[in-house]
Amino acid sequence: MNKKWQISRRKMLKGVGAAIALPFLEAMASPLSLNNYSKDGFPLRSAFMFMPNGVHPGRWTPEGSGRNFQLSPTLAPLSHLKDDILVLGQLMNKNAIFQGADGHYAKTANLLTCMPIQKTAGDNINSGGISVDQLLANHYKNQTLFPSLEYGLDRIQTGVDINVGFTRLYASSISWKNPTTPLSKEIDPRLAFDRLFKSFVPGRQAVENPHKSSILDAVLSDAKTLKNNLGRSDQDKLEEYLESIRSIEKRINNQSNIKDFASKITPDIQKELVRVNQNIDEYVEVYAGVDVTEKTRLMFDIMALALWSDASRVATFMFGNSVSNRNFSFLDGVNGAHHSISHHMNHPDKMEQYDRITKWHLEQYAYFLDKLKSIKEGDGTLLDNSLVMFASGLRDGNRHSPRDLPVILGGHGGGKIKSGQNLIFEENTPLANLYTSWMQTAGIEIDHFADSTGVLHPIMN
Template sequence: MNKKWHISRRRMLKGVGAVIALPFLEAMASPLSLGARYSNDGFPVRSSFLFMPNGVHPGRWTPEGIGRDFTLSPTLSPLAHLKDDILVLGQLMNKHSIFQGADGHYAKTANLLTCLPIQKTAGDNINSGGISIDQVLANHFNGQTLFPSLEYGLDRIQTGVDINVGFTRLYASSISWKNATTPLSKEIDPRLAFDRLFKSFVPGNKATENPFKSSILDAVLEDAKSLKNNLGRSDQDKLEEYLESIRSIEKRINNPSHLKDFASNITPDIKKELVRVNQNIDEYVEVYGGVDITEKTRLMFDIMALAFWSDASRVSTFMFGNSVSNRNFSFLEGVSGAHHSLSHHMNHPEKLEQYDRITRWHLEQYAYFLDKLKSIKEGNGTLLDNSLVMFASGLRDGNRHSPRDLPIIVGGHGGKKIKSGQNLIYEENTPLANLYTSWMQAVGVEKETFADSTGTLSSILA
């Protein structure tokens, strides 16, 4: 692969990452004009998709019992107090994640939210098969929020090639796709994520006439021009598409009435939370290596909750780690190794136990996010009542790389459109896309199919 392209790709993603939020800066519409699209007492349904790499301990995940009469497994115990707010879904499968020949992880991550076959490549001609479900939802709300969608995570974009399977590592780093060939880069820095949304609204910060008045695009324009000289024609077109999108958004957002509408959403309670989160970020010092990343994770979830609460955005994704992540989890009691290594447990009891403890840590963070949403009052209910939050991995067992019976949980009530508080086991190999078709119905997207869906999961729809 061309070395210059490698350098340019990283710089481009970093450069685009600095402005990637800008395509999500959309005009704010009056809630009164949107009531027909809302599902619960005039409030919209928020959607979030959380990805955990490397699968789960296959024998400790599934609850006992079906329907509402079920008992959570030990692995799912962090969600015990949220039992009535979640769906545990069994036997769903992303059939296009089965790749002929060696793969392992990549064809089970990049298409988790597209449910379409990816193109095997070691180069930059990546293809996830189509648009991801989060972006379908973002398009549905286009123009109604300040940011159509937010993409967050903990790990930087991966580059290079996994020589074991012949896939570019770019597939490991994205679950959100604007279209088949355009992944959306994620923000991994809590400070940058917070400031892009709320810096100008934190009490005590110096007010600005328009926090988005200065074009961030202008700041990276010179770098973008030099990048184009190092890219092939197809990548030049992709970059230009990004830039044009940013230009369009900036023209719309530089309307004082848009910001005035958003500012009216920043209630005294939201301002108090802004101060708290802002202070926590100031106190947080990120260190790399097998250190505790719990606080960083929860800061990112705090920001996502604030974005939903203030209606800055109604769609988000979060990656706990890139595919094949080998994060050192030695900060957990009883764990002395790294995630991917332990996922290849070979049924060794000690490794399986550590593998399971890592999964439980992820579920504890998921529970934190659900609890945060549940603590926020909205109308006669809570923000969790008006949300859907998926927790999923692209494979079942990291040792076998099995994509069948995916570990999937959906939290929230979808604006009274989802019958939560159930453990449901479907027919073997039921398309994962059936969940997304059901999700679209709950949110109000008028589409009957998504990817390879064969219908809805009728048992979850109210």
């Protein structure tokens, strides 16, 4: 039986200077909102995922349309989520087209702004406008611990791509606070986790010993007191939430054990280790085929926790910077780097490798959707109350076309989105129409964004 009391949505678990946000519990909602979780009881969570270098153009599009469709072989990793996704065809980012050579940069930096970027080889960058994720973040201003979260796998690029005359700064960001201010992304799981769950510890130093007590240990007393006052459903949810945090802490700390090795070696060896480690940081992930699957999934686990706990309602994730040449030789049947393979010149072997790389990205996307779907919220799930876009800024890496972009939208938008469809819109329908629809779903009163011409009516209830 549920307790006849309510707690604040801003309730934190606190102890010994530490604090963590709670997930959305039934005790936080009014009796009226509990009657309709999916539309009224829970906030909309939004996530935008960027994959560089496009897709195999002949293997992406499903067969059939509307609800009567079959996923293509490339989209097979999403087969068990068919009813939870929308495959959106013929969307175009018109303002990603430049006269002359433009490569990837004009199709990445403005993926979420849908405005023309300023061509420059310097630091006077301009994305043309604020990105849709930041408009959503502004809408939720002061309602969450963090307005938005920006994650990825690659560090910021600098310098100039002399092939097209663009600064590489445009390669590293899809989130723009304003036209001239990109938001830097966090690429380290440890730092991403600590920022969310350990930033409330006054004066705490960087983690030196992975075996120090976790933040959960500091708040367990407060959690126990709170649990005694919750109904059975909320008690189970709180326990599941805390265990999820504990699981991620253990996984991250296990990776930190390598620090113990450094304390056992001589200063000369340590100096060499520092030099080699710096080289590894800058080059190994790109050129040596290092498997980044676990790192990606750790970041996704942290993102899911952030959305679940309402630490933030908006997140972006970049699988790689624009023109990413990450080596995917860790995949069976792949022998080479992403950007190089994307310039396949219609060679069958390269196109097959290109497709396998895309499938890996979709497997990670499916992992994140599954994570959200496993988290219960009222009578539904966190995925029911989320929208998660997967997209690339160009169709085919061999042609660099921003037409008929590969776009998937996961989640049900709080019951306001008609998922489970393959929709093929009129040719060159503005990508900004999707974002206008998205913002209206979130409750933002807007009828125009960038070059939008309206909303995507077939996706909206």
